[in-house]
Amino acid sequence: MVNATPLISIVIPALNEEKNIGNVIADVRSSLVGRRYEIIVVDGNSSDSTVGIAERCRAIVMHDNVGKGSALIKGLRSAHGDILISMDADLSHEAKELNLLIDGINIGYDVCMGSRFMSGGNSEDISLLRKAGNKFFVLLVNTIFGANYSDMCYGYRAFSRRILKKLELSETGFGIETEISIKAVKKNLKVLEVPSIEKRRAAGEPKLRTFRDGWVILRTIIKNLC
Ligand SMILES: Nc1nc2c(ncn2[C@@H]2O[C@H](COP(=O)(O)OP(=O)(O)OP(=O)(O)O)[C@@H](O)[C@H]2O)c(=O)[nH]1
Ligand SMILES: [Mg+2]
Numbered sequence: 001m002v003n004a005t006p007l008i009s010i011v012i013p014a015l016n017e018e019k020n021i022g023n024v025i026a027d028v029r030s031s032l033v034g035r036r037y038e039i040i041v042v043d044g045n046s047s048d049s050t051v052g053i054a055e056r057c058r059a060i061v062m063h064d065n066v067g068k069g070s071a072l073i074k075g076l077r078s079a080h081g082d083i084l085i086s087m088d089a090d091l092s093h094e095a096k097e098l099n100l101l102i103d104g105i106n107i108g109y110d111v112c113m114g115s116r117f118m119s120g121g122n123s124e125d126i127s128l129l130r131k132a133g134n135k136f137f138v139l140l141v142n143t144i145f146g147a148n149y150s151d152m153c154y155g156y157r158a159f160s161r162r163i164l165k166k167l168e169l170s171e172t173g174f175g176i177e178t179e180i181s182i183k184a185v186k187k188n189l190k191v192l193e194v195p196s197i198e199k200r201r202a203a204g205e206p207k208l209r210t211f212r213d214g215w216v217i218l219r220t221i222i223k224n225l226c
Helices: 023-031 050-056 070-080 095-106 128-145 161-169 176-186 208-225
Strands: 007-014 037-042 060-063 083-086 111-115 158-161 191-195
Touching: 007 023, 007 070, 023 037, 023 050, 023 095, 023 191, 037 050, 037 070, 050 060, 060 070, 060 128, 070 083, 070 176, 083 095, 083 161, 095 111, 095 158, 095 191, 111 176, 128 176, 128 208, 161 176, 176 208
Parallel strands: 007 037, 007 083, 037 060, 111 191
Antiparallel strands: 083 158, 111 158
16 A cells, blocks of 8 residues: 655755754654654764764764765655755754655755745855855845845755655765755746754754855856856
């Protein structure tokens, strides 16, 4: 018999998130009560107890030592879900918003993206410089590719399993969200943005470096021009 309840896969790239990962997994579980789901943590060779804690919390743990994008691609490709969700491990993505992302796919969209900058969204975690950079990249992508995004470098997103292959993802680092945003327009996917409130990283060190990763994002835009 075919199971009609969709399986949800939550894919969480994590690097040295021992102070957060247990709470992230617990929050996901309490927000998805009554749903079928799996939680996949893709560890980036953490030197702390991230892996042990994720295992103890009964997440599926995978390993990748290349970068955030590479970890996400690996997790998404091995996920079994009908709906795949990318989520950060630092408690900045609130698990209670998962249901909104899932609804976006259930009503027929291919990709449902959290947006911090549409009405109802917000970020408690972004510096003025990063906000300006994000705005510039959104404008660039909207102008070049004819998109209508309000946010871009944000990793809280849901995907319908059937379009994953179409995206042909390859960005290994923090260019991954930009690559997804651009390819979604180029491949004419049905994209919905929903408001999201990004919380401050709960504990631990940020991994993104504004200038290094700003360049990575610009390079991703240039690479996808043709
Ligand atoms: N597997 C893996 N995960 C990573 C890597 N770099 C970052 N991450 C994870 O990717 C997510 C996003 O990284 P963050 O450091 O939170 O980036 P950010 O949200 O832009 O930065 P903050 O605002 O300071 O939190 C977090 O869950 C990280 O643990 C990596 O190289 N490998
Ligand atoms: Mg973060």
